[in-house]
Amino acid sequence: MKTVVHKSESRGFADHGWLKSHHSFSFAGYYNPERVHFGALRVLNDDQVAAGMGFGTHPHDNMEIVSIPLFGDLEHKDSTGRHKVIRQGDVQIMSAGSGISHSEYNHSREEEVHFLQIWVFPKEKNIEPRYEQKTFHAEDRMNRFQTVVSPDAGDALRINQDAYFSLANLDAGTTLHYPIKTAGNGVYLFVLNGDLQVAGESLSTRDAVGIMETESVEVKAKSYAEVLAIEVPMQF
Structure with a gap:
């Protein structure tokens, strides 16, 4: 097993007002030349x-883009004419493929929206x-892992x-084991809270660890905690 730890305070930060x-x-x-990507996880x-x-409105191509609102609602428009609101509790995926343009706005005129935007090659x-x-x-994810994005779709969103x-x-006190689903993949665990x-x-809110060359990962909660696991190919 190999690991790489990314503490919350070590992340890049931009404040545009x-x-x-x-x-x-x-x-x-x-x-940061040491933090360009983790396998196929780019952003x-x-x-x-x-x-x-x-x-x-801005363009993308050949990238899998996942948006996860953590607080508030996100408004999405794209060049196909699609116009959606992504609400807290939703997950969105967009395969940019040969090319698409889109915009993302806070749907609220009163409150901030907090969301994760994640890119995968x-x-x-x-x-x-x-x-x-x-x-x-x-x-459906209380004390267990709930798969929300998968190449096989099923109950999850399909990713390319x-x-x-x-x-x-x-x-608090719960232990879970995350099994690597595809041989050769690694998993990046990002602590949302707790x-x-x-x-x-030992990880706290917004800390992360990338884990490679293992078949499973043990996750122990020292307090109530929420975590996102992103499993990706390490070679692609």
Whole structure:
């Protein structure tokens, strides 16, 4: 087993007034040659967007983009004519494929929206752009991992990569084991709230650990905690 630990305070940070963004990996004006990606995981941005503000229309291609609102609602428009609101409890995935333009705005005129935007390199390039979102209920991940993104879809959202996103909410004292689903994959565990011990590392809110060359990972909750596990190919 190999691990890499990313403490919350070591992330890149940008304050644009209307946007406060923490970058787990090199992004925009933040560059760290040791933190460009974790396998196929390229971007994990932890964004706070002021009321009524957002990202104007901009293009993407050949990237799998996952958005997870943690607080508030996010408004999405794209060049296919799609116009959706992604609410707290929802997960959205967009396969940019051969090219798509979109905008993202805080749907509220009164409160901030907090959301994660995550980019994963695709398995197949230049596919037809695709969009999907779904509501996932917190009770279905209490003291267990709930898969919300998967290459096999099923009850999850389908991703164009051998990658899996799973959420878990753990009561204090709970121990879970995350099994690596595809041989050769690694998993990046990002603590949304609380205190965990993962692979012998003590982690708190917004800390993360990337784990490679293992078949499973033990996760122990030292307090009530919420965690996002992103399993991705290490070679792609």
